[in-house]
Amino acid sequence: MIPRVRENGPQVEAEHASDTLATLEPEKLAITSAPFIHEGSSTTRIMREVLALSLVVVLASWWYFGIAAVLLVAAATAGAVLPELIAGWKDERRSIKDGSAVLTGVLLGLTLPPGLPLWMAFLGGAAGITLGKLLWGGLGNNVFNPALVGRAFLQAAFPTAMTTWSSPSGPVAGGAALAVPSGTLAPPLMQANVDGVSAATPLGLFKRDGTITELLPLLTGNTEGSLGETSALLLLLCGVWLVARRLCDWRLPASTLLTVFLASLALHVIAPGSYPPPLFMLLSGGILFAAVFMVTDPVTTPTTAKGAWIFGIGVGLLVVLIRNHGGLPEGAMYAVLLMNAFVPHIERRTQPRPFGFKAPPSNS
Amino acid sequence: MAFARASLKNLPSFRRGVHPPDAKAATCGRPIEPMPFVSEYVLPLGQSIGAPSAPLVDPGDTVSRGQRIAAPGGFVSVALHAPVKGVVTAIEPRPRAGGQIVPSIVLRADPFSNQMPQLSEPLDLGSMDRDSVVSAVQNAGIVGLGGAAFPSHVKLAIPEEKRVRTVIVNGCECEPYLTCDHRIMVEHPKEVIRGTEILLKISGAEQAFIGVESNKPDAIEALTSVAPDNVRVVPTAVKYPQGGERMLIAAILGPEVGAGGLPLDVEVLVNNVGTAFALTNLFDKGQPLIDRVFTVTGPAIAEPKNLLVPIGTKISDIVEHCGGLLPSAKQVVLGGPMMGLSLSRLDVPLVKGASGLLCLDSVAPSSSEAFACIRCARCVSACPMGLNPSRLTRIAEAGKAEDLPDAHIGSCFECASCSFVCPSGIPLVQWIRIGKTLVAERREEE
Numbered sequence: 001m002i003p004r005v006r007e008n009g010p011q012v013e014a015e016h017a018s019d020t021l022a023t024l025e026p027e028k029l030a031i032t033s034a035p036f037i038h039e040g041s042s043t044t045r046i047m048r049e050v051l052a053l054s055l056v057v058v059l060a061s062w063w064y065f066g067i068a069a070v071l072l073v074a075a076a077t078a079g080a081v082l083p084e085l086i087a088g089w090k091d092e093r094r095s096i097k098d099g100s101a102v103l104t105g106v107l108l109g110l111t112l113p114p115g116l117p118l119w120m121a122f123l124g125g126a127a128g129i130t131l132g133k134l135l136w137g138g139l140g141n142n143v144f145n146p147a148l149v150g151r152a153f154l155q156a157a158f159p160t161a162m163t164t165w166s167s168p169s170g171p172v173a174g175g176a177a178l179a180v181p182s183g184t185l186a187p188p189l190m191q192a193n194v195d196g197v198s199a200a201t202p203l204g205l206f207k208r209d210g211t212i213t214e215l216l217p218l219l220t221g222n223t224e225g226s227l228g229e230t231s232a233l234l235l236l237l238c239g240v241w242l243v244a245r246r247l248c249d250w251r252l253p254a255s256t257l258l259t260v261f262l263a264s265l266a267l268h269v270i271a272p273g274s275y276p277p278p279l280f281m282l283l284s285g286g287i288l289f290a291a292v293f294m295v296t297d298p299v300t301t302p303t304t305a306k307g308a309w310i311f312g313i314g315v316g317l318l319v320v321l322i323r324n325h326g327g328l329p330e331g332a333m334y335a336v337l338l339m340n341a342f343v344p345h346i347e348r349r350t351q352p353r354p355f356g357f358k359a360p361p362s363n364s
Numbered sequence: 365m366a367f368a369r370a371s372l373k374n375l376p377s378f379r380r381g382v383h384p385p386d387a388k389a390a391t392c393g394r395p396i397e398p399m400p401f402v403s404e405y406v407l408p409l410g411q412s413i414g415a416p417s418a419p420l421v422d423p424g425d426t427v428s429r430g431q432r433i434a435a436p437g438g439f440v441s442v443a444l445h446a447p448v449k450g451v452v453t454a455i456e457p458r459p460r461a462g463g464q465i466v467p468s469i470v471l472r473a474d475p476f477s478n479q480m481p482q483l484s485e486p487l488d489l490g491s492m493d494r495d496s497v498v499s500a501v502q503n504a505g506i507v508g509l510g511g512a513a514f515p516s517h518v519k520l521a522i523p524e525e526k527r528v529r530t531v532i533v534n535g536c537e538c539e540p541y542l543t544c545d546h547r548i549m550v551e552h553p554k555e556v557i558r559g560t561e562i563l564l565k566i567s568g569a570e571q572a573f574i575g576v577e578s579n580k581p582d583a584i585e586a587l588t589s590v591a592p593d594n595v596r597v598v599p600t601a602v603k604y605p606q607g608g609e610r611m612l613i614a615a616i617l618g619p620e621v622g623a624g625g626l627p628l629d630v631e632v633l634v635n636n637v638g639t640a641f642a643l644t645n646l647f648d649k650g651q652p653l654i655d656r657v658f659t660v661t662g663p664a665i666a667e668p669k670n671l672l673v674p675i676g677t678k679i680s681d682i683v684e685h686c687g688g689l690l691p692s693a694k695q696v697v698l699g700g701p702m703m704g705l706s707l708s709r710l711d712v713p714l715v716k717g718a719s720g721l722l723c724l725d726s727v728a729p730s731s732s733e734a735f736a737c738i739r740c741a742r743c744v745s746a747c748p749m750g751l752n753p754s755r756l757t758r759i760a761e762a763g764k765a766e767d768l769p770d771a772h773i774g775s776c777f778e779c780a781s782c783s784f785v786c787p788s789g790i791p792l793v794q795w796i797r798i799g800k801t802l803v804a805e806r807r808e809e810e
Contacts, residue, residue, distance in 0.1 A: 030694050030727040031708050033794045035780040036701040037384055037540065038728045041742075041787040043735040098735050140736040249741065303741035303752070354772045355379075355610060355749040356622020 046247055047099030053238050054106045054293065060234050061227035065114040066170035067177065068184045069227045075118040076150070077105030079125025087134045100139050101129055107293050108147040110228025111286065111333070112154070115166045117186040120158055127153040144340045145300045148333050155333070163328075165224040167199045172222060201225045202284040203329035206276055218283040229289040232282075239292040248296035251308035256291040257282060259316025267324070275324060286332040287319050294332075300340045306350040307343075314339045375578055376615040377601035382746050382781045384540045384604055384702065386579055390668040391543040391661045396551055398672045399658075399685060401479050405447050405471040405676035406713040407433070408460045412513040414440030419469055425452045430481040430654055433469055436502050442515045443505045444469070445652045447674030449477040461679075461698045461705050461712045468713070471676065484650040489565055494522070497566050501643070504652040505716070509638030510534060510545070510607065511699060513717025516639055520566050522628065528567040529631040532616060533560050533640050535576040535583065536600060536607030539700025542720040544657040545637045547670045549576065549583035552641055553590050559640025560595050562647055567633050570594065574637070575612050577602045604702060605779040609634045611748055623749075623775035638719070659720035660686045664693035673714055679721060680710040692725040702780045735788035743782035743792055749775045753782035753792040760799030765806040768799050776800075 061069035084101035095101070105125045112121055128150020136142040155162045169175040201224045202213035217223045221231025229235075243250040261282050267275035282288065295301060295315055302311050315335045322331025410416035417434035427433055427446040434444035450473040458468040473479075487500055501517040508514045522528060533556065537545040549556055560572045571594050576584050578599040587597045600606050600615050610621045612634065619630040627634050635643075638657060645651040654675060661668040666687025673682060679698070683689060689696070697704040698718050743753040751772055759767045773796060782792040 028693075029696055029706070029708060031706050032695070032727060033791060033797075034697075034699075034701075034703050034705070034778075035784050035793070036695065036697050036704065036706065036722065036724060036728055037784065038789070039382070039384070039785045041785065043738055043788045046738075046740070046787055095736070100738075138736060140738050298738050298740040301739075303739050303744055303754070351752060352744060352747075352750045354623070354751055354775050355614075356620040356625060356775070357750075357772075 043098055047103050049245065050242070050247060050293075051099060051103050051106060053241060054103065054110065054228075057110055057228045057231075057234060057238065058106065060221060060231050061110065061114075062170060062177075064168040064170050064172050064221055064230060065166075065227060066175050066179060066181070068114055068181055069170070071118055071180065071184060072112050072114070072116060072121045072227060073106055073109030075121040076109035076112065076125040077102055079122035079127075080105030080108065080129045080146075080150070081125075083126050083130045083134055087138075095138055098139060101133075104128060104133070104146045104150070107228075108150045110289065110293070111147065111151050111226050113162060113165055114227055115164060115181065115183050116154075116158075116161055117188075118184055119186070119188040120154060120161060123157075124150040124154040126150075140299055142299060143343065144337055145294055145297050148294060148337050148340075151333055152337060165199055165201050165204070167224055168222055168230075199224045201329065202280070203323065206280070206284075207329040212276060212280050213284060215279065215283065218280070223284075225284075226286060226289070228293075229286040232288050235288040235292050239288075242292065242296055248298070249301075249305075249308050251305060252295045252301055252312050253291040255309045255312025256295050256315045257288070259313045260287055260319055263317055263320040267320070281320065281323070285323070285330045290315070290319075290332040290336050294336050300343060302343055302347045302350065304347060304350040304352060307346045310346050310350065311339050311343065314342065375599055375601040376575075377603055377606060378611040378614045378748055380745055380750070380781075381603040381605065381611070381748050382784055383602075384784060386602065387540045387661075387701075388543050388546070388579070391541075391659050391670055392546055392580070394543075394547075394668065394670050396544075396547050396657055396670045396672050399674065399677060399682065401448055401473050401674070402677060402681040403473055403475070404453075404678065405450070405473065405674065406458050406678060407444050407447070407469045407471070407676040408458070408466045408713065408715060409434060409437075409444070409468060410466060411444070411675075411715045412442060412507040412515055412717065414438065414442075414515055414518075416467070417441060417444045419455055421452045421455075421469065423452050423454050426450070427452060427471065428482040429477075429479050430483055430652060432503065432505075432652070440515055440518055441502075442507055442517070443503045443652070445505055445654050445675075446471060447654045447676045448473040448479055449482075450474045459709060459712050461707055461715065461718070463708055481651060481654060486650050487647045489562060489647055494520075494566065501646065504642075504646045506639065506642050506646065506653050507716050508636055509642060509656060509716065509719065510636035511539075511703065511717055511719055513715070516635065516643075519633060519635070522567060522633075526628050527631055528569045528628065528633045529571070530617060530633070531560060531563045531567055531569045531572040532612060532627075532632055532634045533563070533572060533574040533637055534607055534609070534612055534634055535574050535580075535587070535637040536612060537580070538577060538602075538604045538607040539702055539704075539719075540604075541661050541722050542659050542700050543661070543670055544659045544719050546580050546583055547659075548637055548641050548657055549580065550586050553583075553586040555644040556587060556637050556640050557590050557592070557595060558648065559635075559637075559642070559644040561592070562643045563633060563635060563640065564594070569633065571596070573598050573616050575600050575606075575616055577606055604781060605748055608748060608777060608779060610777075623772060653716060656714070656716060656719075658682070658714060658718065660723075661720065662697075662723035662725075664690045664696075664723035664725040665721075666690060675714060675716055677714050678710070679707065679712055679714060682714065682721060683710060683723075689723055690725070693723055694727050695724040697722040697724065702784065703778065734790045737788055737790055740787060742785040742787065746781040746785045748779060748781065749777070751775055753796065754790075756799060757790065757792050757795040760795045760802065763802065765799070765802035768803050773799050773803060 132146030132149030
């Protein structure tokens with residue numbers, strides 16, 4: 001039936017208002033902005049996966065260096081987490097939950113010498129997070145890799161302890177799985193006695209008398225060095241995992257390692273006596289660890305494809321330069337930190353070409 | 365089928381973009397059913413980009429299905445037609461999708477009518493000049509049916525000094541869940557081809573391409589089997605937003621139409637398959653735009669369907685016809701999941717540009733749960749326009765409207781690929797929208 005509109009118009013409106021609201025309960029519907037679906041990735045999950053990968057390296061360092069390795073990583077992690085917790089105490093963004101502070105602590109721990117006292121590791125973690133991240137405004141705002149800032153702090157504060165190496169004495173060498181060396185437990189601010197047989201790292205040996213360590217121990221990790229850097233094979237596998245799972249931009253580790261290889265190859269070909277062979281350069285020291293776990297940190301590396309290449313090439317060249325001509329046998333840490341400083345400028349000059357533009361924009 | 369499978373490799377596409385699950389299985393095989401007539405219809409006067417239409421009827425007037433009830437309110441504006449035979453009950457503000465209360469013509473359907481449309485004579489395209497074609501399309505109320513609802517006649521009013529060499533008909537339907545274009549191509553391939561030929565004739569172009577994502581082999585086959593020599597059906601890669609006008613031109617022809625530019629700059633005219641279908645209905649049957657194909661789908665609707673729905677039907681009536689929302693319903697979206705609009709109430713009408721209703725049983729993580737940006741650059745690798753969404757967001761968050769144009773904010777067409785991939789759950793596209801508002805406000809101040 002067609003209602004006579006002019007007579008009952010208002011009634012029509014009243015009806016209209018009540019029936020839909022009552023039956024469909026629209027107040028239950030969520031109002032958000034498009035898109036209404038999500039790929040499903042999450043920052044927490046990315047951090048957790050990288051963390052799981054780094055824990056595999058922790059396990060390997062226990063095998064080579066004993067329980068002290070695990071304790072050092074734990075101490076560095078505790079040091080990293082504490083300031084993050086204090087800073088985020090009243091912050092609703094729950095910055096601790098993103099997992100980045102834990103990851104920073106574990107990665108820092110893996111760059112430390114096996115005989116370092118625990119309190120130094122703890123201090124390094126706290127310094128790395130505070131100076132390297134929190135003071136910049138938290139996750140995503142820092143320019144320098146926080147784990148490496150922590151390591152650089154330790155290197156400056158305790159140069160002897162940070163360059164005293166012990167040979168693998170863990171289960172791999174028949175050592176006890178759970179024995180804690182007394183130096184590890186040295187009380188804060190006391191002169192520490194580093195346990196075990198003090199020895200030079202492969203890069204240190206080369207610096208001293210030109211000795212080239214065999215490839216097999218370099219690959220397996222049965223050499224002197226920082227906790228996580230010794231097993232080249234394991235680090236390569238971790239790198240493959242990160243790339244395959246798209247947890248990092250493949251260009252970053254690839255360009256870094258390729259540059260180290262090519263630059264040291266060129267130098268070795270020109271002057272084989274003064275420059276070590278490229279494979280030795282690639283597999284010894286901390287460069288593989290840096291390429292897999294430091295250069296791949298998205299926060300402190302360029303977001304653009306071209307920028308990634310520039311960053312990696314820069315790190316590679318600096319490592320080769322510092323190792324061959326610097327005062328220290330290893331340069332991976334400083335190479336990454338120096339290139340971190342260039343990231344904003346690299347990025348500004350390598351912005352993608354917007355669709356429909358012939359050339360990349362000049363000003364951004 | 366064989367044709368589509370053989371050419372799956374190296375299908376034409378564009379750079380970057382994302383791969384959301386297509387989620388079309390629930391409705392892609394369901395034939396289009398007519399939505400039964402209901403008692404009340406609401407037609408907002410402003411349904412498309414441009415000026416609102418001007419009502420030609422008064423409350424109390426009797427109208428027939430297909431009768432023009434509002435005239436174009438300017439050049440960038442179209443006519444409105446009564447979707448049913450019935451009576452105008454009111455011209456009053458009514459809620460529309462998005463929450464605004466807008467002037468609308470309200471009709472009460474004649475329950476005794478068989479609702480056969482009252483059609484005008486078919487049009488003889490051969491005897492019409494371009495101006496009369498443009499005016500006929502405008503007065504038939506035809507707008508882009510792919511979602512943007514841009515008045516179609518504006519595209520057809522090609523300036524004297526410009527020419528069109530190529531017509532592209534967009535059958536990509538890259539939004540997940542939606543299948544209305546898919547069904548039109550499968551069930552009405554001849555009408556789509558006929559619409560393409562009409563576009564060729566109007567524009568004077570020599571060749572036409574129909575771009576269809578390769579996940580619709582039945583549509584590709586149906587169209588290919590009836591396409592004449594100068595109309596080529598092109599299977600494209602399945603990638604979002606392949607159906608973006610600029611992305612489709614780049615995929616099929618190569619040139620990139622930049623921000624502020626028009627397809628006309630590269631001598632191309634792009635129309636949606638639904639629009640081509642509507643043009644066929646106008647020129648061959650004399651039928652204005654009174655119905656559209658509409659997909660009702662998602663995990664929280666009882667019976668997913670493809671429907672032919674009269675414009676102005678209330679979403680609540682459509683939901684009821686599809687068996688109602690399931691108790692698990694959390695969110696109802698008008699349009700696709702990437703670019704649609706979430707509805708706060710269901711008593712809003714179907715407008716011309718709406719291609720589907722998505723009933724979801726979960727809500728994507730909200731911005732309040734967002735983590736900090738870890739500069740992973742996934743948004744940069746996703747943006748089809750080659751922008752840096754995280755950078756635009758940073759500038760917009762800081763309120764620096766003056767820096768936004770230099771970061772090419774104007775290029776963004778809000779496809780939401782950036783928000784879709786962001787692992788930190790940052791509502792990037794929403795920030796960019798806010799940024800556009802900031803830029804507009806700043807321009808007004810100057």
